[in-house]
Amino acid sequence: MPLTNESVLAALRGVMDPELHKDLVSLNMVKHVEVSGDVVQLGIELTTPACPLKDQIQKDIEKAILPLGASDVRIEWSAQVRAAPNRAGQLPGVKNIIAVGAGKGGVGKSTIAVLAAMGLTREGARVGLMDADIYGPSIPKMLGIEFEKPRVRNEKILPIETHGLRVMSMGFMVEPERAVIWRGPMVHGVIRQFLEQVDWGELDYLIIDLPPGTGDVPLTLSQSIPMTGAVVVCTPQEVALLDAIKALRMYQQLNVEILGIVENMSYFRAPDTGKEYDLFGRGGARKAAERVGVSFLGEIPINVGIRTSGDAGTPADCFEKTDEATRDAILAFVRRLAGQVSIKNLGQSPPLELRIT
């Protein structure tokens, strides 16, 4: 077959996106094809800048096109995050809303929410972070912005812009030390205000840090706005896993899709020897995910740098000052999460049937 635009396009119809299980042409990912001599130039648009499988897609494209007689395949990558379908009542500029929840407090939910938000921004996405833990907001401190006060413009609250994120938290409104006691209707009011009266602008992902447990906040959220899905954070101990399964069951009852489970404080890597210690029994969350039929999003180690960056309000340190293995673990989680969002948005995954007994 001669090397022409048509033969290249035909070959690309045979290249599958490894996660979305459809070919690149049907997925509308091929933006341009140009054959000049024996050089092929392609524009490929990924469904997220945090694509977990870009390298594999590149290899598969080369495998399909080089046999046509091409000497070189040059790919110009771009990314366009797809919006969640069925967005009636959705915030107009926000493509995906992702809740980060857990059955228990202290498992690192806020830390994971920050890592997800920071990781997605660093990959090139536009990201917001909403701290919906109105009882114990910790996001402002973790980002080093606890003394900021949001401004109001055109009767909308402007989120605080920091570290490339747009952030809103109850912590900006009340002093962090003051315990806030909220009744159901008040919770409902605050959450709706955060969604409707905050000027989020254009976002690819809005990450929501939920309070622990299965209370009013997830209920209000699920009733107020269609979410792309929820991430459940847990630690490896048996007791934590039981709580995580409770959280999964709650999302199922609320009709919120589950993007997956991530295991935090999964293991400890000794900085001097590189040896890994499974303090709490690593791997429990992966098994739980398999058992209930949801995706496993990754293992985040216990790491001093992650803890100190949270205390100091310097989240970029998790990416810039930690060891390479920790950084890789965080990035793998971020990319798997972005991949799951793309999968849900293209309706490629079967409807969730939790096998919880």
Ligand SMILES: Nc1ncnc2c1ncn2[C@@H]1O[C@H](COP(=O)(O)OP(=O)(O)O)[C@@H](O)[C@H]1O
């Ligand atoms: N992977 C980790 N490595 C080290 N410290 C962590 C890790 N995850 C969380 N922490 C620390 O544990 C504490 C609780 O985490 P946090 O994210 O506030 O939990 P939650 O939001 O679930 O209550 C914080 O001091 C945080 O810095």
Ligand SMILES: [Mg+2]
């Ligand atoms: Mg928290």
